[in-house]
Amino acid sequence: MSENLSNAGVYLIQTFFGIYFILIMVRFLMQVSRVDYYNPLCQGIVRITDPAIKPLRKVLPTIRGVDFATLAVAFIVQFIAVVLVMLIVGGYPFLPVYVAWVTLGMFSIIFDIYFFALLIMVITSWIAPYSNHPALSLITQLTEPLCKPARRLLPPMGGIDFSIILVFVFISLIDNFLVIQPLARMLGIPGGLILGL
Numbered sequence: 001m002s003e004n005l006s007n008a009g010v011y012l013i014q015t016f017f018g019i020y021f022i023l024i025m026v027r028f029l030m031q032v033s034r035v036d037y038y039n040p041l042c043q044g045i046v047r048i049t050d051p052a053i054k055p056l057r058k059v060l061p062t063i064r065g066v067d068f069a070t071l072a073v074a075f076i077v078q079f080i081a082v083v084l085v086m087l088i089v090g091g092y093p094f095l096p097v098y099v100a101w102v103t104l105g106m107f108s109i110i111f112d113i114y115f116f117a118l119l120i121m122v123i124t125s126w127i128a129p130y131s132n133h134p135a136l137s138l139i140t141q142l143t144e145p146l147c148k149p150a151r152r153l154l155p156p157m158g159g160i161d162f163s164i165i166l167v168f169v170f171i172s173l174i175d176n177f178l179v180i181q182p183l184a185r186m187l188g189i190p191g192g193l194i195l196g197l
Contacts, residue, residue: 108196
């Protein structure tokens with residue numbers, strides 16, 4: 001019974017902290033990609049994340065489009081989630097390696113956000129190619145900084161954009177084979193502890 005309760009506690013922590021963490025990281029990518037903030041979806045994300053980010057803005061500036069306050073809040077949210085989960089499962093409340101786990105988790109979720117955004121773009125290009133839904137506009141603007149260089153290497157042929165395949169391959173190589181997953185194994189991150197790993 002106690003194991004079921006601890007599993008339920010871990011699930012709740014990972015779900016709620018995970019959703020908020022994803023929203024914060026999407027906001028960070030929105031700022032990096034300079035998306036249209038008049039998009040209602042963007043305004044919703046800003047409204048949800050502003051209470052946590054605004055206080056840190058006074059201390060941590062934005063330098064060359066990198067919002068360090070947003071990154072700091074993302075780190076704190078993920079770190080608290082890791083500490084709470086480790087306490088529930090009987091681990092140590094703090095180990096220096098948690099810092100590396102959380103940092104790697106932040107990079108991992110960025111790759112996951114891009115991967116799923118590109119997947120949605122591909123699917124909607126078949127189903128609703130001329131849709132102007134706010135979510136699709138946000139996804140297009142988020143992924144454009146990745147797709148634009150790939151389009152230079154592989155321009156559209158016959159009206160079909162194959163450059164997205166290059167971006168998928170690049171993301172998969174970095175995430176699964178070259179950097180993220182090998183580092184996760186090296187650091188001994190327990191499976192399922194951190195979103196995206």
